[in-house]
Amino acid sequence: MSLFFVGAYTADMGGTADGIAALGSLPDGSLELLGTAAAADSPSFLAAHGDLVYAASEATGRIEAYRRAGGFALKRVATAESGGSAPCHVARYGDTVVAACYVDGRLGVLDAQPLALAQTVEGTAGTRSTGPHPAQDASHAHATFALDDTTILSADLGTDELHSHALAGGRLTRTGSLRLPAGTGPRDFLRHPSGLVLVLGELGLTLTALDDRLEVVATVDLAGGEPGDHAAALSTSADGRFVYAGLRGSNRISIIEVDGGVLRPAGWIDAEGDWPRHHLVDGDVMHVAHERSNTVATFRIGENGIPGLISAPIRVSSPIFLLKA
Template sequence: MPDTLIWTGSYTADAGGNGAGIGALLARPDGSLEALGLAAACESPSFLAVHPALPVVYAVHEHAQTVSAYRRTGSGIALEPLGEAWTAGAAACHVAVDPQGRFLVVDCWGDGQVLLYELDASGAIASRRAAEPSQDPYDAGRPSRAHAALTLQDGRIMTTDLGHDLLRLWDYVPGEGLRHTQDVVLPMDSGPRHLVQHPGGTVFVVTEYSIEVAAVRAGADGRFELAAMGPAGAAEASDGDAAAEIALSPDGRHAYVGVRGSNRICTMRISDGRAGDGRAGDGGTRLEPVADTPSGGDWPRHHLVREGWLHVAHERSNDVVTFRLDPESGLPAGPAGRLETGSPTALIVGGSA
């Protein structure tokens, strides 16, 4: 099994952080991590994405309100700018790449913008288009807070809006941008943040404010509906808690939710919704909290599940803590290691090292 390259996002001095830009880690099959150094010096690349076929990394610079493409040069870790930085929106906090490498979607927490950037054959950004703005379904006068995007198995794009408690569905129209097709409304003040899609089709969404996971899935007509919603952790949320990331195990049997404040990783078991005697249940995929594990640091902002290991990036304690995952229970054991790095905010696999 080869070593794996992991790119790290960070908060830098412009955001009061201790990072220096985009970093690189070497992840070995035994779970150990080695810092390879700084790949690109830049301001607060708080979230990253990797082109599916080219040696190109994309970063949103949250406080500079831009998005940039970086090209890997040679066999080392160095990243050089691929074209100029493009204007994004206020507090641009997430970038996602189309699995076919046609476009990026950038979500902006500060002003609620969802932005589409088309890519050229080299992976460089070629155009920018703003999507239709969100409307508060509760008519409560709250600001829109777009936060994350995911390309679904059927090619549609789903984005989250923390401020409006919405999941928004889009079609990509080449040369035109994103065409809004549907909204799924979640309970008021739940705060949908990040999302993943299970191989069975259900999309799981972690809610930052209510510390829950929502399960949504498409019906026969292709429209998504909220199927279930429940607590992310085995323990109740504490004052000051804020859920961050959700990730699935490679076999699809477990999900992991990071909770800042109480600083824990919540392990959840995934079932197919069948009754105990084997009869079909609700026909969907459900999550059940199993146990909570201390994350090993302060403010677990992002985490990565990789080949039997869980790597947790702690923004405030300036480290990445590694846990071994039990293959049967799915529970983290350890910590098995700790690597110091400045204000890490994202861990993104970049391929074989």
Template sequence: MSERVFWVGTYTGDAGAGEGVYRVRRRSDGALEALGLAAEAVSPSYLATHPVTDVVYAVREEERGAVLAYAAVDGRLREIGRRNAGSLPCHVSVTPDGGHLLVADYGSGTVRAVRLGADGGFEGEPAVADGHGSGPRIDRQEGPHAHATAHAPGGFVLSTDLGADLVRSFRIGEDGALRLAGETPLPAGCGPRHLAVHPSGHVYVLTELAGTVIVLRPKDDHGALEQVAESPATAEPAGGEALCGAIKLGEGARFAYTSTRGADVVTAHRVLDGGAGLAPVADVPSGGHWPRDLHVDGPWMHVANERSGAVATFRIGADGVPAPVGTPLEVPSPVCVVPA
């Protein structure tokens, strides 16, 4: 398998030991090697790339947050645009057509859409959708906390709200506005964090506080969803201090993978019934401490272990279970790994 380059987002300053966005390469044998700092930035914890142009997007995760656009030129990232975000923006994603960037603001509970030009740069000011609601966990759910977005068939944008135990469905209007299409309540106190959309249309929601994966399916053509299944996020009990991190689909969508902090494992889940359910297969040590995001890279998987300062690589077996490859690569306070 040929080599591939990745961008790694990190925490900086008081939040971590990183200095910005780093560039790494996966060799043909799966091992990662450092290529250096690509751009100095303030806590670019989550990244996304444009589907057509060589543009990289990063949050600036702080109280007065922002989202930045970078042009990738000769292994470096050059800032080409910036827009204000809400408090503590923690996730970005790009619509499949490359027309909009979606930003989830954890602190303010807002979701915003930024129109993108043909060159991948920002056009106009963001459209903002406010969150609302709270949950029973007063330490984490005192108000809305938007955490991630994903893109579903029919042009719907889905967003998790950890604070309100909701998944919201939006449409982006021709004027760029985010219009609420529906809200799906989840079990009280579960704290939905990340989500992934299966090719069947089923939506897998990873809950940070309950340690489960909830499966939703479209209820109609207007954005409504309904719960059809729920399963543990780990194969073995993770313990009371565990906090789930990320969920991603494997190659061919026959398996899904989750990360769990505290327990410090990644878990392989078998996809059941054409996407309608998941069953945890095995927990594997994450290769470090406090695994955040993970990226499935064909037969490989890369896991960002924030607190141990390392990105670990795994080879995914025919049974769907990842096995560690080589020594984890030292990267200070890594949070997110995305392909260049």
């Protein structure tokens, strides 16, 4: 049985979850709800490092660390300020933990042992213009990504920028920025098996491929995207031929074919729920977390790259993020 942890919204963010939930896989690849792994306040984004699980507590502005405690249980072992407001992404890079904070656009840099805030990197709104979309009212840091061992990228949804940072001595120094087309709203990163860095445009409904010099190789509109949609999460098929992105609003999974440096729309499927906030691919199975319908749907990916629903979605309270344990 495979184990998955679910980041979720609790009452402080308008959700109904109790904290981090645990799901287990069934023989057909679908999932069952095992219970609550740890009570927590809106642990919306999760990241694993060894036997630790880090959670971004979006409402409290804190980063929490949990340790596996047998079975599917998690025990909280540390908590620290994130350095900003509404942390929505957390990642550990070596001995450094970095939080991306949505509301004020800051990056919080934390020492991992002991967990403690060590540095705050300010957002850029005010020195550069924000984008044209109503959601781009200010700098909004949404994710970070390790380009290599010493280079950390961050996505600013509010200013349509990707920032480069040098990581040295557990601290970040901003070294440059790449401005994407106005209204892109960069949200998520994914390293494709080809080596390309893929960037999801939440607001522009685009997928952009970059090389390691951060030069744009290709950009494509997301298949199935409708006006008013918000894209969320990226995953790739096991062979790397297809990339998947969630479309909140039309409630679809967009499918993009990757052929070398060429990106091509390959269709879309019904996500089988309301507001597909996150998804992951595990072998030939895709799990999709639907925030508003309180469900997780599971699909089998065919040889043609098209996911097909395995069984009826299961009930999971306010699921925001899925992490394979």
